[in-house]
Amino acid sequence: MTDASSPSATSVQAPRSSRDKLLDSAIACFDEHGLTGMTIEQIRRHANSSVGSMYHHFGNREGLIAALFLQLLDDQIARSRAEIDAATTPRQTVRALVHGYLDWVTHHPVEARFMYAARSEVATSSSAGSLKEKNKQRFGPLLAVLKTGVESGDIRSLPRETFASLLVGPSENYCRAWLSDRVSGAPVDHTDVFVEAAWRAISTSPID
Amino acid sequence: MTDASSPSATSVQAPRSSRDKLLDSAIACFDEHGLTGMTIEQIRRHANSSVGSMYHHFGNREGLIAALFLQLLDDQIARSRAEIDAATTPRQTVRALVHGYLDWVTHHPVEARFMYAARSEVATSSSAGSLKEKNKQRFGPLLAVLKTGVESGDIRSLPRETFASLLVGPSENYCRAWLSDRVSGAPVDHTDVFVEAAWRAISTSPID
DNA sequence: GTCATATTAGAATAATATTCTAGAATTGTA
DNA sequence: TACAATTCTAGAATATTATTCTAATATGAC
Known part of the structure; x- marks a missing residue:
């Protein structure tokens, strides 16, 4: 994967924000399950995050997809x-x-x-x-x-x-x-x- | 609506099959709610049909979409x-x-x-x-x-x-x-x- | 008419999205 | 540093939706 797959252009060492990790995870889950098949739970787990965090950043599933x-x-x-x-x-x-x-x-x-x-x-x-x-x-x-x-x-x-x-x-x-x-x-x-x-x-x- | 919106080219009087009514309803529900927003329940009600009939004909939601x-x-x-x-x-x-x-x-x-x-x-x-x-x-x-x-x-x-x-x-x-x-x-x-x-x-x- | 098959019905269940409350971390300010 | 305000995270509880399952009804072949 090229560096462009990480949503924001952070430096090599910088720990990505929880938000960015969720976006990265969404791409990974999309790749594996398709747009309809990918679930909030999959994305949350892949990002080591929580549904609360997810909804805090994106509002809902549609918001996550639009942000990405x-x-x-x-x-x-x-x-x-x-x-x-x-x-x-x-x-x-x-x-x-x-x-x-x-x-x-x-x-x-x-x-x-x-x-x-x-x-x-x-x-x-x-x-x-x-x-x-x-x-x-x-x-x-x-x-x-x-x-x-x-x-x-x-x-x-x-x-x-x-x-x-x-x-x-x-x-x-x-x-x-x-x-x-x-x-x-x-x-x-x-x-x-x-x-x-x-x-x-x-x-x-x-x-x- | 033109006649082409009825999935099969039936004669004017012929009662459409349950299957075709479901496909018609799917288009109507898509128009109103979008692909992600349309639900099995909406389609079923619009077609005066049942979920059993739905799954009998199409297997699952994806099957309905593909058939249409x-x-x-x-x-x-x-x-x-x-x-x-x-x-x-x-x-x-x-x-x-x-x-x-x-x-x-x-x-x-x-x-x-x-x-x-x-x-x-x-x-x-x-x-x-x-x-x-x-x-x-x-x-x-x-x-x-x-x-x-x-x-x-x-x-x-x-x-x-x-x-x-x-x-x-x-x-x-x-x-x-x-x-x-x-x-x-x-x-x-x-x-x-x-x-x-x-x-x-x-x-x-x-x-x- | 009777059997076999296709179709319909809708309650029961499973999967998934979303909400909600509480707590932890962070930021700004004195 | 202390403290308040705000942002962020967690995960259980709830709501919504897809799917399964069993039984009943229609349809067609013989």
Whole structure:
């Protein structure tokens, strides 16, 4: 497991908080039993904690799942941020976005599986607002870059609300398939294919 | 509600079986309470049935969810089949596939939301095999058409396992966003955008 | 009609989530 | 340091929900 499986980036020696131990345990129990199969009791025992502590930190089961989901989403965004910020051209930005996504899922398969399984639940929970915010945070700067591209004639003028789907849709679909064993090649190994597809979808001159 | 929300295509007057009433009730309860929130007791009451009947037909909660999922998947496949079979060129086939998907989700939003919510659970259940089979059934003929396209030079030679993602990934991503109220335009209204993107992704001459 | 099988019913049980009260640890403040 | 306020932990008690079980009822084959 990479270090990203510990929810918060603590130093090597720092004892993780009880809250973080519970989140770590939730991922472990999810991996073993699935989202529906994992129980409060399993998580509590794995973390050497108590149900009281659990409910103190997260309110209820849904709150635990939402907290874990949002923390992983933060990690996912943070890890591709440097790459995206370093990009100067629209094409580089697209590559950074797609590669960042494929790379994160490839190296955090359990976390990614959890996120796909929990997303629709989080989207209808009381944390739905935070989710929307983070999505804006993720795609906001990108949409700005694309807007200038549209003005300069490099990027096609398309319905704004379809851009994100055109860019990451194929990657997301492939990652889900990979995590369900429907395909075997690691997502990141198809970076060129998915970057090219994203570029073709939005570029005015798809074959440079 | 369209007629497709009744799981089996019975005639107008035919009294639905107890099994079908339970499946209908499950969709209704899902719509009201979400996948995690819907309970056996709610479904049973809505269907005027009993828990015994429930467990007789489906074994357990997971079995009910899987049965409903697979039945909806059948409906989804069946409804785009005519359009796909009628297509003669690769481009027409791609359009039929993408349009069929967008159209079904647009007109069966509750069913589609259920499928997205339940998919990862079904994929790890004992019905995972049936799911894989139906997916092959769906994309098998299509991959054959594409193969001839590759041989004739019209379709790019790409890793086989990425084709499905390139074709339906953006559509699926957009449909999820629509069902979560992150975008407002009905999926089917963006048919041209997503067909064009799919074609650009796989065609050797994307701008005809 | 009668047997075998499929289906339904609902009470009883088991598994699980959640609440609640008390106590321990921690933090802020004088 | 002392002390109060607050946060955190513990785990028994409770509530909710899924599942099992036994018996009764319908359905279909012969």
